[in-house]
């Protein structure tokens with residue numbers, strides 16, 4: 001079976017209350033990324049943050065972070081597009097990534113496209129109430145066509161996040177339209193009980209995706225569990241030929257003794273080696289994903 005691509009999802013917008021090892025500043029992100037590479041990761045997904053953890057959206061911060069990551073490792077870089085800009089138009093939402101792409105030293109290797117629109121209100125399952133009630137993550141088809149066209153034209157691999165089966169259908173339509181080259185790279189987004197927009201982080205939630213995979217593979221697929229523990233599903237994902245996207249950005253893993261991102265990666269790598277799937281290097285991952 002093919003090697004395993006491990007992606008470290010190192011910070012998102014998680015705080016440090018439950019695990020203080022979440023990196024914020026560019027130098028912290030780069031140091032964490034290098035440790036993840038040494039532990040077996042091939043891809044790093046990151047969000048720039050300010051010293052107090054607030055989101056940082058400047059081009060300068062993203063450029064500095066990518067330069068620092070590349071100074072310390074050969075990891076494939078996968079920055080976010082910028083979370084607060086959801087209501088902006090497609091050009092504005094992609095502006096930072098396009099500016100990064102203009103310089104080969106800062107051009108991201110991958111960039112995300114969430115292939116549909118969902119409610120992202122946070123739910124409190126203990127209090128049985130929604131904490132917010134009006135948050136929509138809007139990704140209309142025209143926006144996604146713009147993203148795909150621009151990313152491919154600039155040599156950036158689209159990283160298609162699939163929150164549910166309707167997103168998966170849209171992703172295959174984009175392949176049928178030749179807007180996204182094959183093999184595509186798909187993230188099956190599972191989510192915990194405070195974010196109901198993803199499939200549940202369970203075997204059944206994963207099976208709903210894998211049960212619809214075509215007989216002839218057209219995409220590589222990876223799995224995360226946003227606001228949930230991915231480790232109980234890792235063996236099943238690895239045995240089925242999928243890849244693993246894990247990190248403190250998704251879940252603090254406090255129940256495992258507050259590990260670092262690199263310790264989580266090492267844990268996945270050890271499991272995968274036992275199952276006969278050594279970790280792919282960044283160069284090997286690039287080949288498996290059909291990247292230049």
Ligand code: ZN
Nearest residue numbers: 012045047080
């Ligand atoms: Zn992210």
